[in-house]
Amino acid sequence: MSSFIWLNGTICRLAEARISPLDHGLLVGDGVFETLVARQGRPFAVREHWQRLVNSCEIMGLTPLPLEDYLAAIEAVLKANQLSDARLRVTLTSGDGPLGSDRGNGPKTVFVTAVPLKPWPPTEKVCLVPWTLNENGPLAGAKSVSYGGNVRALALAKSKDCGEALMANTRGEVCEGTGSNVFLVLQGRLVTPPLSSGCLPGITRDFVIRACLASGISCDEEALPVSALAQCEEAFLTSSTRDVHPISELDGRSLITPGPITQKVAAAFHQFVAEQAV
Numbered sequence: 001m002s003s004f005i006w007l008n009g010t011i012c013r014l015a016e017a018r019i020s021p022l023d024h025g026l027l028v029g030d031g032v033f034e035t036l037v038a039r040q041g042r043p044f045a046v047r048e049h050w051q052r053l054v055n056s057c058e059i060m061g062l063t064p065l066p067l068e069d070y071l072a073a074i075e076a077v078l079k080a081n082q083l084s085d086a087r088l089r090v091t092l093t094s095g096d097g098p099l100g101s102d103r104g105n106g107p108k109t110v111f112v113t114a115v116p117l118k119p120w121p122p123t124e125k126v127c128l129v130p131w132t133l134n135e136n137g138p139l140a141g142a143k144s145v146s147y148g149g150n151v152r153a154l155a156l157a158k159s160k161d162c163g164e165a166l167m168a169n170t171r172g173e174v175c176e177g178t179g180s181n182v183f184l185v186l187q188g189r190l191v192t193p194p195l196s197s198g199c200l201p202g203i204t205r206d207f208v209i210r211a212c213l214a215s216g217i218s219c220d221e222e223a224l225p226v227s228a229l230a231q232c233e234e235a236f237l238t239s240s241t242r243d244v245h246p247i248s249e250l251d252g253r254s255l256i257t258p259g260p261i262t263q264k265v266a267a268a269f270h271q272f273v274a275e276q277a278v
Helices: 024-028 046-060 067-080 148-159 203-215 226-230 260-276
Strands: 004-007 010-013 031-039 086-093 109-116 124-133 164-169 174-177 181-186 189-192 219-221 234-239 243-250
Touching: 004 067, 010 067, 024 086, 031 046, 046 067, 046 086, 046 203, 067 086, 067 109, 124 148, 124 174, 124 234, 148 164, 174 181, 174 226, 181 203, 181 226, 181 260, 189 203, 203 219, 203 234, 203 243, 203 260, 234 260, 243 260
Parallel strands: 124 164, 124 243, 189 219
Antiparallel strands: 004 010, 004 109, 031 086, 086 109, 164 174, 181 189, 181 234, 234 243
């Protein structure tokens, strides 16, 4: 665990950091966040994550953290914790509020944490959970701190010896994982749910799509019925910490791991981000 965090403009020891029990992020999940990684001291896609934070704030009616403060906070927390390879989280809430849903008028709460970056296993087991995400809800597309449903879904997946859960939307379409986006290979075609499915606009998801385009790999965004999970030949997850992460087992069914298309996509992704110096 990190020893220092950045809290409202100041680096302080984690053991001494204090957030009000009236903070609306705690009381009602009224806040947004970003998870990103740093490798060899360099945060990956740092500006893209800031732009998504801004977009989430717009959806939720919050005032975003200025870019210069965001960049300074990330640099400060990495330096304070002497971390080179790290998992970073930027959290912003509406600050103190009443015990109901009304917001207060005080300043927002912002804090940035960093912990050592841990590797994932080479492949992942994944299962579909019975709960749905509302693609028409007021928080659709926002990376909100209201993650109670994700916590419950992942706990169920882990009880089935899986490391990630997939969720469908209210239309019975594949949506996303609890902390990842998903890509399937169906009859040789690479496909991923569109943003209209209600899935989060993943930063790595976007880079994978762009990398495929740059390298001539066909990748389509299209609505996928849940039945597609039982038909795909290959599948993989994407996220800031996972990059391109092959799925070895989906709802108890073994998949080609890593499949030939997954391997091509992973190579294209790493080449693309290296060339773009993201």
